Amino acid sequence: MHDLLIAHRGWQRRYPENTLLGIEQALLLGARHIEIDIQLTADAVPVLCHDQTLERLSASPLNINHCLYTDLAEHSAYEPQRLGDQFLGTPLSTLAECLTLLADYPETTLYIELKVESAKTFGADCIFEAIHPLIQHCANPYAVISFSLELLQLFQQRGGHRVVPVLSSWQQAFSEEVQILNPPLIFCDIHLIPEDSTPADLPYPSAFYEVDRPELAQQLLSEGAALIETFAIGEMLNAESTANT
Template identity: 35%
Template structure:
């Protein structure tokens, strides 16, 4: 059945309950029985891996801040709060280090953590620096982690420097024709729903395909019929409940 065979990845955590990319959103995803969670990671100016998606600090911080994450030291950020003004106005959560998520998952070996390494970080720091800092932070749960990115050069660097599992996030559909992807040999390919050709049939072997953003049981059922076995949702708990309620096969 669809409810049993389609794995739903919590996109930036459970974002219907807590601000995205916060420890609270990760905890909510775990409380909703998610065993796969995706987060975005950048580095502070002093090289601390933190959870954050945007190139600037305007949307997520309360109050809004100027500049980018890499413009600030951890000491300047550690007591600040995140708030999604459109999705969850008034709901706030502390800014989060990657190491906090690692500590949370040490006793959850059943959970896979997908870490999207943001291009904003790769434009400010060397690939070696970003890779080293993230690798150090996730060492206690390395076997549970998958590094994913839009940056094919970074993924090529990561493949040649460590044993991390890797995932390519497609910037465009024709990226699949790029020889770099074959050289990377990713374990996962992530694709935006909007870039997916109508009726595309997914392979059921390696690499594993993941489609984002899937938000209805009807869409989930259609993609499942085309061979998809993993998808991402900002509201995985609600999607799971809707699929179970429809008794989708």
């Protein structure tokens, strides 16, 4: 299972999410797949952040889409509500910085989630122009992922990028829009699995997220899942190591 786990926003259970700190700690443990979220600043700098605002990350109401990248320097990505002040001073990270870090781990696959909020604010073309130059010569295997199939289609057609949909419903996997993309993988929340279905019923290899228990991961893999995404990458990897000793 070791090579089948995706670190969801880095080692999120232990460190602030979407930070170089949390990502590097996951890599040092041997994570072979990393997932990150991207929002754009007002001057079109791709920043690692799940939300539009810095409320959770920095206890600030600042909207990333409405501020310049330089405005972020005074804010810390430390998640005070969840982690207290122990990571105060951790900087927000950019996609460019993340790609530089990952280059030292060339066998690690990066999944770059483009957030729908940024696409709505700036438009698909702006998102493409901000992201494409950074990833077109990426040293790592990677995929652009998103809930927006329109955005994925643009990246596939204009940039030749490997694109992976994040499903909004189980039925969407069988839709014509997804079929057009012919994705090598699809991401799916475990809560979307119908009671009478298993991962093997999907028409594409699947990665399931919101999985933090080794036994559930093993079950999903045995039922046909290709990959498992988890916030608890360290705990899951350590549990596997313990089981093998």
